[in-house]
Amino acid sequence: MRIIGIDTATTTASVALVDNGLVVSEKISPGGAAANNGHRPNGKSNHAETILPLLQSLLESTGLSLQDINGLAFSIGPGSFTGLRIGLSTVKGLVYGSRLSVVGVSTLLAQAARVTHYNGLICALLDARKNEVYAALFEKEGDALHRLSQDSVTSAAGIIEIIRPLANDAPCLMVGDGASVHKQWLLQQFGGGALFQTGDFSLSAAAAIARLSEHRFRSNDVDNLGSLTPVYLRRSEAELKRAGCL
Secondary structure, three states, rough: OEEEEOOOOOOOEEEEEOOOOOEEEEEEOOHHHHOOOOOOOOOOOOOOHHHHHHHHHHHHHHHOHHHOOOOOEEEEOOOOOOHHHHHHHHHHHHHHOOOOOEEEEEHHHHHHHHOOOOOEEEEEEEEEEEOOEEEEEEEEOOEEEEEEOOOOEEEHHHHHHHHHHHHHOEEEEEEHHHHHHHHHHHHHHHHHHHEOOOOOOOOOHHHHHHHHHHHHHHHOOOOOOOOOOOOOOOOHHHHHOOOOOO
């Protein structure tokens, strides 16, 4: 089964082709290596301009077309509001008039699934700005990744409330750009119990998304693209201003 994964929810856009669980090819937006390791790249990445060329490069490098693909999986959120909208509109454009099925995958779950060669607790953290993070806690055992908490948006201090009741003082690997932004604070709170990814991740976010979606495609547990909406977890600044909250 050939699945293309697409991620535009984070600072680095990526696409990947996975065939029966094996990563065939990955393409990451230029300058994205730093962000892939949980750090923000210099400048703003324009996913609207990069995602389709990345996809075209992926197909050309593998000698395939969309007709050879069984499904499209993409990051449904949480993450960058603009990035999520770009991802969904891109997928809708690709799927329109085709036979392709679609699956939306949690961005936080995908961040945790990028980790290999590690067993234990993983806290996926994405910087939500305004001293907030998108966060979720998972436990990895071999190839299995178990969700321990739902995706949420919280203050930096709220990370403690997510991890400590479930961790029982066990060490926890912090991943995602939110882990980098709040690294010093996390070290102060958890000491040696806070672990951090060193070196590049083994998988791009897009590859993790594609692999995570395979069981859903095989069981025909796919999403209705017409009713699919991004998972924002909080209102945008524009919505807050209209509601008089800002």
